[in-house]
Amino acid sequence: MKNIPVLYCKLKKYERTSKAKSEDGSKKITRRYMIPVKKEQIEGTNFENIEDIVILSKADFGQEFKGSQDLTSSINKLKQSLNEKDQEILSLKELLTCKDQELMEQDQKIKNINDLHEVQIEELQLDIKKINDGYQAEIEMLNRDIEELNAIYNQYNKLKTVNKELEREVKRLTDLRTLEKESLRLKINEVELTKDEYDKLKKSHELLWGVVQEKDNIIKELEKGSIMGNIFKKIRKKDGT
Structure with missing residues (x-):
């Protein structure tokens, strides 16, 4: 019985009716066969109104065993889901690193x-100064310089336009990075919640497993005694187990 898993169920009081009758011969005597369990051994479980652990019949045990298998399957699925979430977080962290590198490159370009x-701009300022210095002496040269200056100013305006476009692109990339960070934070919170639920299930599983092992030990100790051993043999013979 060492490999019996924890049974997640509400414990019931099973009654068995003996063949013997009461003193007046009209009523049968009803007996209960139960094993006492200390309160601290089941602390932290979801059981309600627990007083005793009952010796289950073979059919009842089979039903509870199936429920335990279903729970074990659910726990395994949760473990697999947690591993997938861990892998997803790792991938997202790698993606965030790549995005940070791209943003650094963009910042350097800007x-x-x-x-x-x-x-x-400094070169333009020098050109303007030269034009002002030679304005009085060379009118014709100034006109040519003015044309050149207009061309330079056109280039300057184009550069300003390009600079504004780059500023808008920087803002867009910054906003995108903020959204990506928020999305990562939400996904990490989901994984942490899933892990907390898994830890709670694992703790309950360990506590209940200890209860089942304690029950098995008590049954074995009782079977060693000659009187209780005979009682258990009669019970099992009657149940067909």
Whole structure:
């Protein structure tokens, strides 16, 4: 009986009627065969109004054993689901690392463009200064320089437009990263909740397994005694077990 799994069930009081009759001969004597269990041995379970653990018949035990198998199957499914969630979290972490790397590269590109932009602005300022210095002496040259300056300003405006587009892209990527982080946080919370439920089931399983083992030990001790051994043999013979 060492391999008997924990039986998740509400314990009942099984009554057996003997063939002997009462003193007036009109009523049969009803007896109950139960094994006492200490209250602390079942603490933390979902049982209600527990007073005794009953010796089940073979048919009742088979029914409870099937229920235990179904629970074991559910626990195995939960373990498999937890492993899948762990793998999913690992994949999401790898994806987040890749996204962070992409964002770093984008930030570097933006920095390079900004540096280039500043250099070009400085060059424009130098050109304007040269034009102002030579304005009085070279009118014709100034006109040509003005045309050149207009072309440069056009280029400058184009660069400003490109810079605004890049700023919008940076904002979009930043918002996307925020959404991805929030999604990851929610999925991690789901996995942690699933793990908490699994830990509770595991704790209940261990407690109930200890109750079943204690019951088996008590039955074996009782069977060793000659009087109780005969009683149990009669009970089993009557039940056909």
